Each structure stands twice: as C-alpha cells, then as structure tokens.
Amino acid sequence: MTTAEAIARDLLxxxxxxxxxxxxxxxxxxxxxxxxxxxxxxxxxxxVRSRVAHAFFQALTELATPVDAVSATATxxxxxxxxxxxxxxxPFSYVRGEAKGHGRQNRVEGRVEPGQRVVLVEDLVSTGGSVLSAADALDDTGADVVAVLAVFSYGFAEAERAFEAAGVPLVTLTDFATLAxxxxxxxxxxxxxxxxxxEWRDDPAGWSVTRGGAA
Structure with missing residues (x-):
C-alpha cells in the first residue's frame, strides 16, 4: 500500500x-x-497523527529545493x-488569515528572515485561494515559498490553475481520487x-447550483 493510499484510509x-x-x-x-x-x-x-507527521517529513526530504524553515496556515x-x-x-512560523488588529498588526507570526526558503503547510486545499494568499504574505517578508505541503486536496481544476499561475508546487499526502x-x-x-x-469534482459550483446551493 502506498503512503497516499494509507493516509486516505486513515482519513476515512x-x-x-x-x-x-x-x-x-x-x-x-x-x-x-x-x-x-x-x-x-x-x-x-x-x-494516525504520527503517520501523517512522518509522511509530511518524507515529502519535505523529497523536495527538489532545500528548505530553511517551515510555516503553516492558521489555524x-x-x-x-x-x-x-x-x-x-x-524554525517555525504561521500565517493568519488576515493581519491582527492590535499590537504589531502582524499577519505572519514568528521570525521569518528575508531569503529563507520556506515550505508552507496546509491541512486541506480546495480552490487554493487561502493558502496562496498565505504564500503571498510570506513573499512580502522576503522569504521564498518553495512548496505547499497539504494533507488532502479535492483535485479541483481551479486549484491546479491557481498553483500553476503562482509558480508554487503543491504536494499532497493524498487526494480525492485516491480516497474515492x-x-x-x-x-x-x-x-x-x-x-x-x-461530477461534483469536475464542476463543484455547477453541481451545487443545480441542487439549490451557492455557486
């Protein structure tokens, strides 16, 4: 059984x-x-937590680019x-969904140095918008986001296009097709x-609308 298959079974x-x-x-x-x-x-x-942590570590070691620090999306x-x-x-840091409204008004919490090669950890990727926004916040500090690592992705075409446009590789421990x-x-x-x-994966917005939900 592959790592992706094992993690998929754990999720279920x-x-x-x-x-x-x-x-x-x-x-x-x-x-x-x-x-x-x-x-x-x-x-x-x-x-299960241990297997997921090990799988993330393996994914980190297999990246083509060396990594200097780890960041993650809140929460x-x-x-x-x-x-x-x-x-x-x-080193570890995390990125808020938006800058906090007091103190230093940080969005990135923890020390991130300009020029650091950072891997960004997310639990779930749907459209990719939130994690790529976090990647932009790290870019603003002068860091270089070399990859996003995530537990699971729905495999939406919208997300694939977004990561390609951003030039950020996405590595997931498992995905929707494997889980299905x-x-x-x-x-x-x-x-x-x-x-x-x-049908839902190929057109999630259309699938929702035809059943009375939002696009």
Whole structure:
C-alpha cells in the first residue's frame, strides 16, 4: 500500500472525510458538497497523527529545493506544521488569515528572515485561494515559498490553475481520487456514488447550483 493510499484510509477511518452523495453538506460559503473534510480529527488519534507527521517529513526530504524553515496556515495547518518543523529541526512560523488588529498588526507570526526558503503547510486545499494568499504574505517578508505541503486536496481544476499561475508546487499526502478508490474498496462508497462524486469534482459550483446551493 502506498503512503497516499494509507493516509486516505486513515482519513476515512477517523471520519476526517465524510462522503454523502445523496445528502450534501453545506459549506460555509453556502456551496453544497457531497464531501466534508475536517482534518483536525487526525490529531486526536496518536498513531494516525504520527503517520501523517512522518509522511509530511518524507515529502519535505523529497523536495527538489532545500528548505530553511517551515510555516503553516492558521489555524488548521499550525499543528501539522509545528510537528513537521520539530521533526526536521527547522524554525517555525504561521500565517493568519488576515493581519491582527492590535499590537504589531502582524499577519505572519514568528521570525521569518528575508531569503529563507520556506515550505508552507496546509491541512486541506480546495480552490487554493487561502493558502496562496498565505504564500503571498510570506513573499512580502522576503522569504521564498518553495512548496505547499497539504494533507488532502479535492483535485479541483481551479486549484491546479491557481498553483500553476503562482509558480508554487503543491504536494499532497493524498487526494480525492485516491480516497474515492479507498472508499470503494472498503465498501464505504458504492460504484453509483462515485459517478456523483466525479461530477461534483469536475464542476463543484455547477453541481451545487443545480441542487439549490451557492455557486
């Protein structure tokens, strides 16, 4: 079993990813989705948390560019990023969704030096907008974001285009296609349901609108 397959099964086992093709979830944006992800649940299971941390470390060591520091997105990326930085013996920082409204009004918390090659850790990539915004904030400090590492990606074409345009490589421990295969193999997802999920992945906005949700 590959690392991606093992992590996908972990996501299903701890119910960090839930699949409901016939009873869609409503995301905070108002968009309807047959999938809901909460990777915070991985942190509550020690052996799973350890496997995820090890997989992140392996991904870090396999990057083409050496890394000087680890950063993470607030808030869900912080624990994964801190575990990775500790294992790698590297400095750690995190990036807020927006600058805080008091004190130094920082968006990047922790010391990031100009010229540092930084890997940015995220738990989930959907459209890529939030993590690429965090990458821009690190760029503003003079750092160089060499890659984004994430636990899971939905594999939206929109995200692929966004990362390509930004020139930032995206490395995920597992992805939606791998997870869907694992769900089928374990009986958690029937073959008819996969057709629904594939339709959603190919056009998430259109899928939501046709069912009464937001685009």
């Amino acid at each position: 086992d701890v119910e960090a990813v839930a699949l409901r093709p016939d009873d869609p979830f409503t995301w905070a944006s108002g968009r309807l989705s047959p999938v809901y992800t909460d990777n915070r649940l991985l942190l509550s299971v020690p052996d 869900a990326g912080i624990p994964h990023g801190a575990l990775l930085a500790n294992r790698a013996g590297l 295969r694992a769900a089928q193999e374990t009986g958690a997802l029937g073959p008819d349901a996969w057709a629904v999920l594939r």
